[in-house]
Amino acid sequence: MLEAKLEQAAILKRLLDAIKELVADANFECTEEGITLQAMDNSHVALVSVLLKEDGFEEYRCDRPMPLGVNLTSLTKVLKCAKDDDVCTLKAGGDGADTLSLTYEARNSDRIAEYDLKLMDIDSDKLGIPETDYDARVTMPSSEFSRIVRDLSQLGESVRIEITKEGVRFTSEGEAANGSVLLKQSEAIGRVPKKEADEEEEEDEEKGDEDEDEDEDKPKKIKKEKKKVKKEDGDVEMNGDEEDGEDEYKGGSDDEGEEEQEEDESPSKKRKRPSSSKGKKKAKRSKDDEAEELPDGVRIEMNQAVNLTFSLKYLVNFSKSSSLSSIVQLMLSNDVPLLVSYEFGQGHIRYYLAPKIGDE
Amino acid sequence: MLEAKLEQAAILKRLLDAIKELVADANFECTEEGITLQAMDNSHVALVSVLLKEDGFEEYRCDRPMPLGVNLTSLTKVLKCAKDDDVCTLKAGGDGADTLSLTYEARNSDRIAEYDLKLMDIDSDKLGIPETDYDARVTMPSSEFSRIVRDLSQLGESVRIEITKEGVRFTSEGEAANGSVLLKQSEAIGRVPKKEADEEEEEDEEKGDEDEDEDEDKPKKIKKEKKKVKKEDGDVEMNGDEEDGEDEYKGGSDDEGEEEQEEDESPSKKRKRPSSSKGKKKAKRSKDDEAEELPDGVRIEMNQAVNLTFSLKYLVNFSKSSSLSSIVQLMLSNDVPLLVSYEFGQGHIRYYLAPKIGDE
DNA sequence: CACACTTTTA
DNA sequence: TAAAAGTGTG
Numbered sequence: 001m002l003e004a005k006l007e008q009a010a011i012l013k014r015l016l017d018a019i020k021e022l023v024a025d026a027n028f029e030c031t032e033e034g035i036t037l038q039a040m041d042n043s044h045v046a047l048v049s050v051l052l053k054e055d056g057f058e059e060y061r062c063d064r065p066m067p068l069g070v071n072l073t074s075l076t077k078v079l080k081c082a083k084d085d086d087v088c089t090l091k092a093g094g095d096g097a098d099t100l101s102l103t104y105e106a107r108n109s110d111r112i113a114e115y116d117l118k119l120m121d122i123d124s125d126k127l128g129i130p131e132t133d134y135d136a137r138v139t140m141p142s143s144e145f146s147r148i149v150r151d152l153s154q155l156g157e158s159v160r161i162e163i164t165k166e167g168v169r170f171t172s173e174g175e176a177a178n179g180s181v182l183l184k185q186s187e188a189i190g191r192v193p194k195k196e197a198d199e200e201e202e203e204d205e206e207k208g209d210e211d212e213d214e215d216e217d218k219p220k221k222i223k224k225e226k227k228k229v230k231k232e233d234g235d236v237e238m239n240g241d242e243e244d245g246e247d248e249y250k251g252g253s254d255d256e257g258e259e260e261q262e263e264d265e266s267p268s269k270k271r272k273r274p275s276s277s278k279g280k281k282k283a284k285r286s287k288d289d290e291a292e293e294l295p296d297g298v299r300i301e302m303n304q305a306v307n308l309t310f311s312l313k314y315l316v317n318f319s320k321s322s323s324l325s326s327i328v329q330l331m332l333s334n335d336v337p338l339l340v341s342y343e344f345g346q347g348h349i350r351y352y353l354a355p356k357i358g359d360e
Numbered sequence: 361m362l363e364a365k366l367e368q369a370a371i372l373k374r375l376l377d378a379i380k381e382l383v384a385d386a387n388f389e390c391t392e393e394g395i396t397l398q399a400m401d402n403s404h405v406a407l408v409s410v411l412l413k414e415d416g417f418e419e420y421r422c423d424r425p426m427p428l429g430v431n432l433t434s435l436t437k438v439l440k441c442a443k444d445d446d447v448c449t450l451k452a453g454g455d456g457a458d459t460l461s462l463t464y465e466a467r468n469s470d471r472i473a474e475y476d477l478k479l480m481d482i483d484s485d486k487l488g489i490p491e492t493d494y495d496a497r498v499t500m501p502s503s504e505f506s507r508i509v510r511d512l513s514q515l516g517e518s519v520r521i522e523i524t525k526e527g528v529r530f531t532s533e534g535e536a537a538n539g540s541v542l543l544k545q546s547e548a549i550g551r552v553p554k555k556e557a558d559e560e561e562e563e564d565e566e567k568g569d570e571d572e573d574e575d576e577d578k579p580k581k582i583k584k585e586k587k588k589v590k591k592e593d594g595d596v597e598m599n600g601d602e603e604d605g606e607d608e609y610k611g612g613s614d615d616e617g618e619e620e621q622e623e624d625e626s627p628s629k630k631r632k633r634p635s636s637s638k639g640k641k642k643a644k645r646s647k648d649d650e651a652e653e654l655p656d657g658v659r660i661e662m663n664q665a666v667n668l669t670f671s672l673k674y675l676v677n678f679s680k681s682s683s684l685s686s687i688v689q690l691m692l693s694n695d696v697p698l699l700v701s702y703e704f705g706q707g708h709i710r711y712y713l714a715p716k717i718g719d720e
Numbered sequence: 721c722a723c724a725c726t727t728t729t730a
Numbered sequence: 731t732a733a734a735a736g737t738g739t740g
Contacts, residue, residue: 503733683734
């Protein structure tokens with residue numbers, strides 16, 4: 001039995017708007033910790049991973065793990081019937097019902113709408129997502145990322161993302177024109193991912209990464225988002241824990257493993273703050289944070305220079321998640337799938353895309 | 361000779377936008393009392409009835425009854441040439457001219473445009489619309505009605521409208537999902553339409569017809585709009601008078617003849633007044649009215665529970681009239697065509713749609 | 721010709 | 731954030 005109450009139907013609406021064109025059907029995996037969704041896109045090139053944390057709901061209850069197989073197009077239609085600020089309650093797993101019930105309640109309660117969506121069996125190839133220590137992380141306004149990939153997608157099919165001490169450069173070459181956008185660190189570039197994390201303490205990266213610039217690499221691998229922060233403990237950052245047995249997403253065709261990925265970080269966790277943090281965080285944030293908070297700032301953390309090429313078509317698709325967060329993080333390592341992550345109060349949405357090899 | 365001057369071309373533009381996709385050609389029946397249009401939709405399932413009252417015009421003159429056969433698509437094109445707040449003058453019946461002249465005058469008179477639309481002969485099957493005492497009436501924001509039918513039309517082809525003491529429930533069942541929207545009475549539910557009607561007294565039909573409100577039929581059946589009120593007394597209410605010979609709109613394929621059924625009410629006839637009443641009425645209105653005025657309120661009046669199923673396609677089409685009024689009234693009785701009515705300062709537009717029978 | 725989607729304006 | 735207009739596609 002699942003019963004989850006979201007204060008704002010808008011969150012779900014935006015999530016579905018963001019992924020409905022990428023994935024046709026997917027399982028919402030409900031556990032007592034929250035709801036996750038993980039799926040390869042229709043052409044099996046990219047991987048989408050969504051997390052809605054249990055504590056992001058106004059009320060949340062899930063007795064037993066439950067996969068809810070849903071056709072995202074149908075769910076999108078049903079969500080369009082909700083007004084953005086309706087209170088939305090999801091119910092499933094009631095005795096024998098093979099439907100997902102969505103209830104929308106107007107704030108003044110004089111309108112109550114209930115929709116029942118048929119569930120389907122989807123064999124989810126649960127993929128483990130290897131926890132990776134990235135060589136570089138770019139944190140920037142999601143609107144800026146959208147703009148860049150949309151602009152460049154008009155010129156060519158793919159974009160080369162190069163991260164160097166100079167900054168991040170997005171380059172696309174097309175038949176009629178070539179384009180290149182260079183973003184420099186708002187403040188000092190290249191701070192290594194030390195503790196930047198948010199306010200918390202920073203342990204992290206090892207020591208110092210001192211952050212700022214140093215990029216020192218070593219140390220700290222740049223884990224997912226928040227992670228970054230925490231690091232303190234080990235550095236491994238891996239968080240990952242989990243990947244073990246299952247397949248991991250390698251990119252490309254992948255499917256490999258599980259993921260856990262996140263482990264440590266629990267990205268979201270903190271994340272929220274960041275995102276949300278905007279408000280609060282700022283206050284505390286130290287410099288690093290600032291970047292995070294800074295609405296328009298670009299933060300570049302780099303342990304090693306990176307030069308990868310990706311299909312713009314997918315990046316443009318990923319950027320539809322901008323409505324969920326004003327900030328996006330790009331995590332890159334050579335020859336490893338790019339991770340594009342949007343953190344919001346109730347969880348996160350992450351996309352993984354394998355780089356193009358050679359000149360494909 | 362017809363000469364009618366409308367203060368706002370917008371009214372005509374919106375009217376045509378509302379019906380142009382439902383009806384291809386129609387006669388504007390001009391009499392000294394105003395202009396009416398009545399037509400079955402192209403598939404002969406729904407009936408549209410428009411009234412522009414003589415006193416809704418800034419100037420109005422019509423020497424003799426005159427049907428103006430117009431192609432609505434052409435008229436729409438011509439109306440698009442008018443700015444919303446242009447003063448619009450309609451002229452026809454001048455010696456021998458078989459055209460409808462539309463003049464658009466800018467408020468400051470520094471622009472005067474004139475268009476002549478060719479008229480055509482259309483054999484109008486004038487239908488009598490039986491005056492019905494409805495079992496229930498729902499008054500709600502037109503935007504809410506639009507939203508509900510649009511939402512549900514994404515799921516299925518038809519909607520079941522149930523009116524009970526609980527409120528009004530709109531339900532649609534589709535392949536992928538089912539949806540249900542429940543609206544509760546904003547204030548107290550279920551007030552029976554007694555005289556609430558408007559202020560006036562209610563005499564009713566027959567005599568009363570005379571204008572204004574009195575439509576009340578006595579008894580109270582819920583007559584059209586205003587009418588509703590009346591119920592108390594007798595029930596018969598027929599007003600009808602007029603229909604006599606002509607066919608009546610029965611809904612579906614209808615045409616049976618007159619029917620009587622409705623007896624009591626003579627549909628159309630009275631109709632007009634009620635509608636218009638709004639304006640004036642308000643002043644007088646007692647409490648009931650308030651609801652009418654309430655921007656966001658939902659008022660439900662019910663003498664008997666109603667459970668009917670309709671094609672959403674038509675309801676969605678009807679809801680295009682939302683631009684004419686912020687409020688819509690749904691009048692229902694079991695096994696009788698639904699009446700969807702939008703009242704505005706200069707008149708009204710009403711749609712009749714027969715319920716689906718069985719599981720068609 | 722109608723429907724749907726996208727963009728722009730309020 | 732919502733509503734309206736215009737453009738494009740089927």
